[in-house]
Amino acid sequence: MTTHSHNHGENANARQLSIVLGLVGTFLVVEVVYGFLSGSLALLSDAGHMLTDAAALALSLFAIKMGQRPADRQRTFGYRRAEILAAALNAGVLLAIGLYILYEAYLRLRSPVEVQTTSMLIVAVLGLVVNIVSARLLVAGSGDSLNVKSAYLEVLGDLLGSVAVIVGAILIRFTGLEWIDPVLGALIGLWVIPRTWILLKSSVNVLMEGVPEDFQLDALRSALEKLPGVSEVHDLHVWSVTSGQHNLTAHLVSANPPAELLARVQAVARQYDLDHSTVQIEVPGLHTENEDHHDHGELHP
Incomplete structure (x- = not known):
């Protein structure tokens, strides 16, 4: 309709x-x-x-x-x-x-x-x-x-x-x-x-896929970090496909994510007029391990 x-x-x-x-x-x-x-x-x-x-x-x-x-x-x-x-x-x-x-x-x-x-x-x-x-x-x-x-x-x-x-x-x-x-x-x-x-x-x-003008990215990060079961938010990206169409991707660290966590993330996204969101739930320590792996693959002078 x-x-x-x-x-x-x-x-x-x-x-x-x-x-x-x-x-x-x-x-x-x-x-x-x-x-x-x-x-x-x-x-x-x-x-x-x-x-x-x-x-x-x-x-x-x-x-x-x-x-x-x-x-x-x-x-x-x-x-x-x-x-x-x-x-x-x-x-x-x-x-x-x-x-x-x-x-x-x-x-x-x-x-x-x-x-x-x-x-x-x-x-x-x-x-x-x-x-x-x-x-x-x-x-x-x-x-x-x-x-x-x-x-x-x-x-x-x-x-x-x-x-x-x-x-x-x-x-x-x-x-x-x-x-x-x-x-x-x-x-x-x-x-x-x-x-x-x-x-x-x-x-x-x-x-350039920059953050939309006047968008409160820090406020969004804070709102996601306050969700039950979330201990950390990283790789947070907000960008526009075109004027008025904003998207979100984020990684949330949670040891025991509640069943309704994704639904709550979607509710937060709607509050910030984000049309499409993609969220990855990670266990604690996974992000650090990935960073270490990435560092070992780099060449340093």
């Missing part, structure tokens, strides 16, 4: 993401074309930000589609890590785009370019409408899915970019100060770069 409704939820999220991706992708092309025609760096930098939205939407949709594929002999954990691989690649590209926007803003501050504020304003207003519609489509699923929540936050962020371009077009139109455009472009670029860096850092942490 739970799996059935979960699949329905994923299918609904996939439909919403597909619609929003179509809207954002179409407007992205329009914004790039008019950005070059109007000469507005703010419009082009907002298009770069819109590209981050399109990429995030595509990644979220891709993750849902790939995550529905069953595990096989080659991919025993399934295909959900494809989301992380794509996110890391995407983050690298977007980081380069953000740095290029800053460089272009520097050049335009030195040599201002005339901006056609009418085209800039019209396209920015259209972008604001697209983002409002997209946000309304995604808000329903943002509470249940981390993927959809991420895409929803991206769209909300782009609302700020559209507002910045609108304000810039109005100010330039009434003041004639061309430097406002590259400054706004640089500000949008500075807003994109930290978010992209966080995405890259999080993706690399998953690929």
Whole structure:
């Protein structure tokens, strides 16, 4: 029953993401074309930000589609890590785009370019409408899915970019100060770069099988050590297959393990939102013997 409704939820999220991706992708092309025609760096930098939205939407949709594929002999954990691989690649590209926007803003501050504020304003207003519609489509699923929540936050962020371009077009139109455009472009670029860096850092942490961010590993170790019959916990590993899917492996030393020990370990794992746990029960002294055996096999200078 739970799996059935979960699949329905994923299918609904996939439909919403597909619609929003179509809207954002179409407007992205329009914004790039008019950005070059109007000469507005703010419009082009907002298009770069819109590209981050399109990429995030595509990644979220891709993750849902790939995550529905069953595990096989080659991919025993399934295909959900494809989301992380794509996110890391995407983050690298977007980081380069953000740095290029800053460089272009520097050049335009030195040599201002005339901006056609009418085209800039019209396209920015259209972008604001697209983002409002997209946000309304995604808000329903943002509470249940981390993927959809991420895409929803991206769209909300782009609302700020559209507002910045609108304000810039109005100010330039009434003041004639061309430097406002590259400054706004640089500000949008500075807003994109930290978010992209966080995405890259999080993706690399998953690929390196690091402990999930904000996970209390010491607290988990303490909870396992307090279980009846457990005298030691070692080889404790917690990592993510993909965002929101955390796994646990551990060795528990127990001279007389109670029959319900594994069930209690599973209960602790659920408290820490660990989806899959593998536990080995050892008799006292076995870990030390294994370490000694390993040491004897090493070559020392």
